[in-house]
Amino acid sequence: MIERDEVLHVARLARLALSEQEIEAMQGELSKVLDHVAKIGELDLDGVPPSTHVVEITGALRPDEPRPCLPREVALASAPAVSDDGFLVPSPQA
Amino acid sequence: MSEVEYEAVIGLEIHVQLSTQTKMFCGCGLSFGEPPNTRTCPVCLGLPGALPVANEMAVHYGLMIGLALGCELAPRSIFHRKNYFYPDLPKGYQISQYDEPLCKGGRLGEVRIHRVHLEEDAAKLTHVGASGRIHGSDASIVDFNRGGTPLAEIVTEPDIRSAEAAADWLRLLRVTLRRLGVSDVNMEEGSLRCDANISLRPAGSEQLGVKTELKNMNSFRFIERGIKAELARQEKILRAGERVIQETLHFDPNSGRITSLRSKEQAHDYRYFPEPDLLPIAISQQMLDRAREAMPELPAAMATRLEQEHGLSAESAELLAFKDELGDYFEAAVREPVDPQAPPQALANWLITDLTGRLGEGQAPLQSRVEPGALAALVGLVAAKRISVGAGRSVLDKLVAEGGDPVAIVEAEGLGAMSDGDELAGIVAAAIAANADAAERVKAGNAKAVGPIVGYVMRETKGRADGGEVNRLIAQQLGA
Numbered sequence: 001m002i003e004r005d006e007v008l009h010v011a012r013l014a015r016l017a018l019s020e021q022e023i024e025a026m027q028g029e030l031s032k033v034l035d036h037v038a039k040i041g042e043l044d045l046d047g048v049p050p051s052t053h054v055v056e057i058t059g060a061l062r063p064d065e066p067r068p069c070l071p072r073e074v075a076l077a078s079a080p081a082v083s084d085d086g087f088l089v090p091s092p093q094a
Numbered sequence: 095m096s097e098v099e100y101e102a103v104i105g106l107e108i109h110v111q112l113s114t115q116t117k118m119f120c121g122c123g124l125s126f127g128e129p130p131n132t133r134t135c136p137v138c139l140g141l142p143g144a145l146p147v148a149n150e151m152a153v154h155y156g157l158m159i160g161l162a163l164g165c166e167l168a169p170r171s172i173f174h175r176k177n178y179f180y181p182d183l184p185k186g187y188q189i190s191q192y193d194e195p196l197c198k199g200g201r202l203g204e205v206r207i208h209r210v211h212l213e214e215d216a217a218k219l220t221h222v223g224a225s226g227r228i229h230g231s232d233a234s235i236v237d238f239n240r241g242g243t244p245l246a247e248i249v250t251e252p253d254i255r256s257a258e259a260a261a262d263w264l265r266l267l268r269v270t271l272r273r274l275g276v277s278d279v280n281m282e283e284g285s286l287r288c289d290a291n292i293s294l295r296p297a298g299s300e301q302l303g304v305k306t307e308l309k310n311m312n313s314f315r316f317i318e319r320g321i322k323a324e325l326a327r328q329e330k331i332l333r334a335g336e337r338v339i340q341e342t343l344h345f346d347p348n349s350g351r352i353t354s355l356r357s358k359e360q361a362h363d364y365r366y367f368p369e370p371d372l373l374p375i376a377i378s379q380q381m382l383d384r385a386r387e388a389m390p391e392l393p394a395a396m397a398t399r400l401e402q403e404h405g406l407s408a409e410s411a412e413l414l415a416f417k418d419e420l421g422d423y424f425e426a427a428v429r430e431p432v433d434p435q436a437p438p439q440a441l442a443n444w445l446i447t448d449l450t451g452r453l454g455e456g457q458a459p460l461q462s463r464v465e466p467g468a469l470a471a472l473v474g475l476v477a478a479k480r481i482s483v484g485a486g487r488s489v490l491d492k493l494v495a496e497g498g499d500p501v502a503i504v505e506a507e508g509l510g511a512m513s514d515g516d517e518l519a520g521i522v523a524a525a526i527a528a529n530a531d532a533a534e535r536v537k538a539g540n541a542k543a544v545g546p547i548v549g550y551v552m553r554e555t556k557g558r559a560d561g562g563e564v565n566r567l568i569a570q571q572l573g574a
Contacts, residue, residue, distance in 0.1 A: 013363055014186075015179045052172050052368035058376035064114050064151035067121030067135070075134045075238070083222070085130045086235035089181040091221055 001031050099297040100332065102325050103305075104260050104290055105208075105252035108267065109245050110277045111215065111285040112155045117242035118214040119146030119189060119372075125239035138214075138242035140184030145371055148173070148212075152244035153196070153375060155276040156212050157385035159246055160197030162270055162392055163207045170376050171196045171211075173369040181236050182216040189214050190247075192366045196375065202270065203394070205263050206251040217241035246276070252291065252302065257321035261314045264288060269393050269416050281312050290321055293338070294328045303328075304338040308345055309355065320345035323352055396421055404428060404438035413446050420445060423459040427466035434478035436470045444473050448487065452494045463497030464490070472500040484557035485509040509558055518551075518559055522567040525550035537572050544568060 007026045011018050018026065069075075072085060081088035116123055120137035136144035160167045174192035191211035200207035217238045248267070254260045268279045268286060278285040293305035308324055311317040323345060328338050342355040391399070397415035400406050406414070414421040424445055428438055445459065449469060453462055460466075472493070476486040481504055489503050504510055525547045526533045535543035544565070551564050 009363075013177075013179060013365075053370070053374060056374075058170065058374045060147065060373045061150035061153060061375070062116075062121070062147040064116050064149050065121065066116050066123040069122050069133050070135055070139075072129070072131050075131050075139060083233075083235055086220070086237050087131070087181075089234050089236055091232050091234045092181055092219075 002027055002034065006030075097333075100294040100329055101297040101299070102255050102257075102321075103252045103293045103295055103302055104254035104256075104321060106248075106250045106254065106260060106264065107289045107291070108248045108264070109215075109287040110159075110248065110271060110279065112152050112244040112246060113275070113277050114149055114151045114155070114244050116149060116151075118149055118152055118212065118244035119242060120144075122242065124243055128239060130235075130237035130239060133239040134241070138184075139238055140186075146189065146369075148372060148375065149244060152212055153377075154381065154385055154388070155244075155274075156196045156210065156246055157377065157381065158274050158276055158388055159210055159248070159271070160200070161385055161389055162274055163197070163200040163202050163210065163248070165197035165200035165207060165210055167197055167377055167382070168194060170194065170374050172374045173212075173372045174366045175369050176213075177365045178363075180216075181234055182219050182241070184217070184238065184241065188216065189369055189372070203263060203266050204259075205253045208249040208251050210246055210248050213245050213247060215240055215243035215245050252293075257318045257325065260290060260321055261318040264317060265314065266393065266416060273390050273392055275390070281314070284312070287312070288317055290317070290324075292321060292324050292328070294325065294332060303332075304340050306338065306340065307342045308352075309342060311345060313347075316345065316347045319347065319350070320352075323350055327352055393421075400424070404442075406439055406442050410439065410442040410446060414442060419458055419460060420450070423466055426460075427470040430467040430470040432467065432471040432474045434474040434480070436473035437477050440477050441470060441473045444469060444476075444486075444490075448490055449494070452490065462494065464493045465497065468493055468498070468500055475500060475504065479511055479560060480504075481509055481511050482558055482560045484552060484559075484561065485511070488557055507556075509556065511558055511560060518555070518563065519567055519571075521551055521554050521559070522547075522564065522571060525554070526568065526571060533572060536568070 004023060004027060007018070007023050007030065010030075011023075011026075076082050076085075076087065079087045111124075114124065117133075117138055120135050122133045122135050122138055125133045137146055157167060159165075171191060171194045173189050175187040176190045176192070177187040179186055190213035195209045195211035197210035198208075200210075217236050218240045220235045220237070222233050222235060250263075254263060268281075271277050271279050271286070280286060281288075287310055289310060290308045291305045292308060293303040295301060295303040306324060306328070308320050311320045324343065331338050343352050344355050345352050393415045397408075397411045400414055400421065401408055401411040414424045424442060427436070427441055427445065430436075449459055449462070449464060453459060469490075472486055472489055475481045475489075476483055481489070485504070488507070488509060489500050492498065492503050492507075493500065528550055529546045532543045532546045536547070547568055548561070548564055551559055
């Protein structure tokens, strides 16, 4: 079972406010996820290089050619709040 | 008891906006002051399901930087997600590179390079609120035009030992990047941004002290002043027997004060992991060849060549090669077939001291009215003693103001050197007669008293007289 403090730390990094109930529930759920991943440790992986990608394809680069951008109204359409042609968000310093 | 001498240990992290047409991972054009949020698409807005694809030209520029800095170019490199939650980052992570960067190692001048990697820039935040001040504001407006702009991050080893050396080295890096043509390298506009990692240790010690990170200084002057202020702050702490705390700092150039940026936001917990949406970059032979072919002559090489080709002093050669395209002007001027010929070192001196001094910082010589050929002709006239140095400076004043041909100006203004020795001797005699007091003092051994006499001659001759000749004649006539 992971510690309550670890849950709070991860919640803080994701800017999530958890209720007491949710903290307890998350301790259980996150622990299950970690236990599941830890099963990999049961395999003998000495000499197996870590993989970063499922398929080893390379060279997929994009030519440096401009493509049309979204009209601003469309870009802003889904924003919960808008001000002065920009996305309005709570201040990160508040 | 003797006091401990401290030694500064400084490393720099430089972010360079690359001059591509489009963003790092999408086809949006880069923004140059367009209205907010008009250069966006699902990729750089971080909309669900949008997939990034790396910009070929950004990789090309990254390779050129790596070649210029003597880095080892990784045959394979990958992107990572650097996770942190901030409104300037719509995905909740920045796509960057971590343990497999594009370039590793290298050196520029005296400073070793740790790594160079590619990443995307963040969006621009404007803080608003009832108070209108940044601190304590309650809302922010996000403009995503800048979000996703390609950046090369260059990280040095901690090889720099003073604030002045940091600024000097950054100037060398800047002129090198400008030569490469990979960035505008404009600090005021943020296309070149510099953070410094700073610590002190007892001189001679191999161990590193606790470092602080000084953020985002946007001019060479601020970098020098900021680092100096931080070194002084750390020295005071250490001399008091206390400890430096590792933290991120902000230098305020107006007050000269350093403030801590430390907050919960600064807890570095980036949880890097490989970016599954992007394929590894494999550098093909073709890409390498293309980057090598695109390499121009770099400032350090240009300095050596100017020194060898034209017999310039090392100092002049470096000034020409490292400073704002002075080298290009010099090469254009030295190639001009002028008669009498302009000796290269004299040409360099006139360019470095006289011409740039008259133009000031705002104007490059190539953009001035003084054609390279005109400066070469002028220096040729002075070197051949057809005109005096003083007359040469008057001609240069005229060239700076109006442009034109120095030979024509010399003729029109009657500035040609006085070839008639008797005429000059007569004027010198008159000057001595008019300044009897000064003449007495010179005779009594006060060589500095000669000033008013020389001044009289120069006024009478409109500066055409050769200064050396005037001094010789005065000494002769006074028997001093």
